[in-house]
């Protein structure tokens with residue numbers, strides 16, 4: 001009992017032997033296959049893998065949006081099968097509300113909780129500041145760039161102060177420079193809030209730049225191939241990208257990933273040629 | 280400064296210029312005898328007829344009558360159509376069962392059913408309003424369903440991750456997201472409503488602009504008839520400008 005309590009106090013999030021299959025009969029696809037790992041309190045963990053390896057599926061399971069799966073995702077002693085208030089999600093696609101200003105977007109979760117207007121403006125203001133959009137509070141998403149919209153989504157998720165921040169390729173649609181700078185922002189925020197974070201990504205430099213640990217996934221079925229500890233000093237900035245240690249980690253993980261990524265590519269090529277032959 | 284003003288206003292200026300040019304072309308064609316002036320009177324005669332229809336035919340009160348019928352029928356179509364659309368969106372069975380019928384209703388020339396409505400509602404503005412309403416209903420229902428159904432799934436997932444209740448989900452995500460499409464439906468609907476109202480006024484010889492146009496046409500007062508039609512156009516422009524304002528006010532930033 002005591003050891004059990006100890007474990008759950010340390011690990012904020014436990015993913016225990018999770019399996020998810022889609023479809024039935026001949027058409028069955030195993031998207032996530034016996035995946036296990038955990039995220040400690042205050043830790044930054046990335047899950048990396050080629051496109052189609054089941055990352056978003058895993059994200060949806062942890063976020064409680066896909067309740068029907070095998071194994072267990074646990075927060076404390078609770079098995080997740082519906083959205084949990086301790087988890088804040090940032091989605092892969094752009095997800096701001098185009099009919100709300102930046103500040104009203106960010107204050108949205110507080111509005112749902114019935115927080116008084118002046119307080120929710122204050123709190124939203126704080127997080128908008130944190131993501132560096134203070135001068136855009138009254139702007140509408142249509143007036144912002146892609147990177148700025150993604151920062152709005154991040155602020156909107158942070159405002160309800162989730163114990164666990166869960167992000168699915170939040171920077172996938174952005175260019176490399178914006179991505180590095182936003183990475184700095186994320187690192188700062190994470191260090192400032194001691195935020196427990198699970199980041200889903202297919203970007204190698206991003207994963208190494210930000211993480212304490214990286215979970216490398218295989219391509220179909222999505223299994224854990226390896227878990228790599230990233231011993232780069234904190235506090236970190238994007239300067240770390242130039243260091244030898246950084247290059248070493250990138251090379252090491254790329255070694256693992258290359259095989260998976262090329263399997264993925266061969267797969268989609270053969271699918272495309274099948275389609276071409278049929279069409 | 281002057282140049283940017285010109286550039287910004289270019290579409291409108293071009294529109295006005297095109298209108299003026301086509302008026303001049305018609306004037307020339309008619310005066311030159313290419314077009315029979317007993318079919319289309321010269322624009323200048325129509326312009327002169329404006330004073331007559333305003334002073335002698337009380338066209339402004341008739342505009343008001345038509346506008347009031349239009350407001351009642353148009354708003355009723357919105358107030359009834361949007362909830363029906365929302366209900367259809369929620370029930371896929373009803374939706375699949377009804378969508379084609381409603382589409383058929385939108386396409387049907389309802390004006391021709393006026394004898395039926397006359398029997399039901401008598402020769403009164405009620406008939407005109409009800410027929411306008413019925414014709415204006417379908418596009419709003421269809422566009423409401425379409426708008427709600429085209430809400431981006433990721434926004435719904437944001438709502439789910441925040442544990443929103445079904446009613447919060449509707450009012451705070453689905454409905455605002457569907458609004459632009461619903462407004463497209465309203466614009467379509469109000470076009471139908473105005474056509475039907477003026478058409479039925481004409482057919483049953485009762486009420487505002489439609490009746491006046493009927494009378495003027497029977498008197499072979501062609502410039503007056505066309506002047507009357509110009510007033511119908513003005514009423515319609517008025518409604519669409521008002522609708523645009525409401526839309527801009529309801530959804531800034533888009």
Ligand SMILES: Nc1ncnc2c1ncn2[C@@H]1O[C@H](COP(=O)(O)OP(=O)(O)OP(=O)(O)O)[C@@H](O)[C@H]1O
Pocket residue numbers: 022023029030031049050051052053054055056057058202
């Ligand atoms: N709802 C679903 N029904 C059937 N199959 C699905 C469903 N969702 C995902 N899949 C399948 O599961 C596999 C993993 O998909 P997933 O979206 O999790 O990949 P991903 O790693 O997030 O890819 P990407 O990097 O491109 O976002 C894919 O083969 C996909 O076709």
Ligand SMILES: [Mg+2]
Pocket residue numbers: 055056057092168169
């Ligand atoms: Mg994905």
